[in-house]
Amino acid sequence: MFRNNNNGAVIVSACLIGIECRYDGGDAFNKKITSILRANTFFPVCPEQLGGLGTPRMPSVLNGGDGEKVWQGTARVINSKGEDVTEQFVRGAREVLKLAKMFNVKKAYLKSKSPSCGCGSVYINGKLAKGNGVLAYLLRDYGIEVTAV
Numbered sequence: 134m135f136r137n138n139n140n141g142a143v144i145v146s147a148c149l150i151g152i153e154c155r156y157d158g159g160d161a162f163n164k165k166i167t168s169i170l171r172a173n174t175f176f177p178v179c180p181e182q183l184g185g186l187g188t189p190r191m192p193s194v195l196n197g198g199d200g201e202k203v204w205q206g207t208a209r210v211i212n213s214k215g216e217d218v219t220e221q222f223v224r225g226a227r228e229v230l231k232l233a234k235m236f237n238v239k240k241a242y243l244k245s246k247s248p249s250c251g252c253g254s255v256y257i258n259g260k261l262a263k264g265n266g267v268l269a270y271l272l273r274d275y276g277i278e279v280t281a282v
């Protein structure tokens with residue numbers, strides 16, 4: 134946890150602040166988010182790493198539905214080798230929710246379009262569609278305000 138002044142704890146996708154945790158070993162640094170975070174106590178998280186996946190790793194896609202359907206058991210997350218990585222995605226999201234509960238997090242800034250972090254639109258069966266990633270759905274369902282970045 135990184136402390137600045139205390140306007141409430143916030144979760145942020147780690148790749149957005151320059152952590153090289155994306156599937157290809159890169160980041161998704163976003164300058165705007167770093168200035169927003171200056172006013173908050175925040176946790177950088179990568180749910181895919183927290184679920185046990187390494188970096189770099191095979192890219193993964195939602196198959197059969199968005200994150201909500203994954204939690205309902207009617208969609209899966211499949212990597213580019215055809216392996217089912219749903220369990221790792223679910224585990225990582227649960228770990229993030231654990232942190233959020235522990236520190237009373239009310240807000241999250243998550244990387245758009247990711248099968249984990251995407252909020253509002255994600256790739257389902259290879260096409261951009263309405264929906265949320267596995268983590269974004271879980272946090273929203275718990276009542277945390279999620280903003281796609």
Ligand code: SF4
Nearest residue numbers: 148155179244247250
């Ligand atoms: S899982 Fe989220 S935090 Fe991790 S690399 Fe993907 S978008 Fe970034």
